[in-house]
Amino acid sequence: MPLLPPQARRAPGSDPYHWLQQRDSPEVLAYLEAENHYWQTALAGQQALREQLFEEIRSRIQETDLSLPSPWGPWLYYTRTQAGDEYPRHYRCRRPADDSLQTDPDSEQLLLDPNQLAGGGYLALGAFSVSPDQQWLAYSLDRSGEEIYQLFVSNLLDGSLHSLPSEAADGSLVWANDNQTLFYVSLDDCHRPWRLLRHHLPSGHSEVVFEEPDERFFLHCYRSSSERQLILQLASKTCSECWVLPADQPAGTWQCLAARSPEHEYEVDHGWLDGRWQWLIRSNQTGINFALYRAEEHAAQRPDWQLLRAHDPQVMLEGLTLKRDGYLLSLREQGLQVLELCRSGQVPCRLEMPDAVYSLAIYDSLEFDSPYLRLRYESLQCPAQIRQLHLHDTTQQVLKQTVVLGEFSSEEYASQRLWATAHDGQQIPISLVARREVLAGQQPAPLYLYGYGAYGECLDPWFSHARLSLLQRGFIFAIAHVRGGGELGEAWYRAGKLAHKENSFSDFIHCAEQLSASGLTCPAQLVISGGSAGGLLIGTVLNQRPELFAAAIAEVPFVDVLNTMLDPELPLTITEYEEWGNPQEPEVYQRLRNYAPYENVCAQAYPALLVVAGYHDTRVQYWEAAKWVAKLRHCKTDQHLLLLKTDLEAGHGGMSGRYQGLRDTALEYAFILHALNLAPH
Structure with missing residues (x-):
């Protein structure tokens, strides 16, 4: 007798599965448990394969390190x-x-x-912050996956432990220079960081020092690179405002550097430049790719800013890192990360990297006075390296490289950058990696295509121990750098948000078509994947062009976008208006309605699909995945696997332990091999 999937009850009304939003109700929990039992039963024959994949991945990792x-x-x-x-x-x-x-x-x-603290359950470590005198450790713990943290301070001299009186903290902890004062942030009812509190360790007393009433803005506090200033940043998705306070005056008055104004985004840091303490400001006031300014320590209002580096329409200024002997600019040019070292009296110098396509970031700025800085470098075929940069002569030294145990040589793999042509002629970059003989074989191969395309986030190429299990089985792994991400600068992001969101979906489809047309793969061997806002991407393209794909994975997918954006009581909805639009406006409502994955499920054949949700997810509620799967079950006309896996003890990031994460990956890979008829029988 064939295994029958669960069928969710359809209620009267325009949203027949709205009842799945009744968190903790017996009926909802029973349905989620039934779906979990279904996927476990449907994939029971893959248990040996999953275990094999898990052991493969585990065997490559240096577990004691x-x-x-x-x-x-x-x-x-x-x-x-x-x-x-x-x-x-x-x-x-x-x-x-x-x-x-x-x-x-x-x-x-x-x-x-x-x-020891986890006790076998979920645990996420938030802040880990040692006091300036290095006698205290402040840290925060999330024990549910809801991204609500408990705050603790440990005395590193006598081992005593103190807890801070916060019921809804975002997990951040910032020390003042008196070693007795901690600043932390609490969340409002919509899970928005909105209130800054000051805690005095000797008295155990906390008091509110700042509140942000505008629900579009998030509040964030941090120490400057110089360790001399505390910085409070208030930021929406299109506007920001910074307040500063000397770190040795924690009871002082915060000062605003530049009042918020529409479309003006800026961030500040404090350091040593030309023999004196100064502020450095990254601002978009003269162009969307940002420019760099300087200001004197005690004259830092917006009219006092002096231009250091002008806006460049071809190069995005993403960030800066300050040291006493200079500063490093993080740039993005033609989709690649570039680091540029700037020192007083010298011509700026760009750092050279060995691969054509790579990921590069500041790993550790070390002490402010140190002449060194650490970089993290990796590519699709090169495991991560920690490189030490000498600021005086720009030499680099590899201090540590991630070990890959067993038979592995990066020379056996090749990475490429391809381009797909979008409907409007725009060129969409694709990064990919495979074994050299696979690319040289000129035969369609199984291909795993990943995408995201939102919030200006960049999908820079990264190395994966786990991915080798697919590559060694003849797979190609590819990343579609669609509009809505930030890979080609701010304009690339803006071209994939709000009224231009459809570009993200059509770009991804054109990437899939290009990969098939080039002979690298074919629809019968093409798997797609994305998570969170990337799950929205996957859900939409499955509705629009399901015949292009053989299988799909959607992790914590944002697929009920219209109903979520219509409910301002849900966590984070109001802050998201600047990314997706406010559907209370008729034009925006129709736009969202036209592409929302849940609303556009219809009677057609869909590829095999694995959907993963976290019951304690506060960013994308569990019911988005559950409602989507329920509607797909009711509407789809094929017999392909449709599985919903709800992690009942996890949040947005999935299970917290490293071995738990490896088992989840093994499950996904086994599902892919099964869907493509590549699993051993």
């Missing part, structure tokens, strides 16, 4: 992972007199063990 120690004052700080443990332990030891990075077992001190 030591992170690269970070020097700070008299200490080295580092983490150590042990085989069998889900989380790394945090340590410090005395800094060697020769300034090497050699750890000292005799002085080693265990600072935090998340394995």
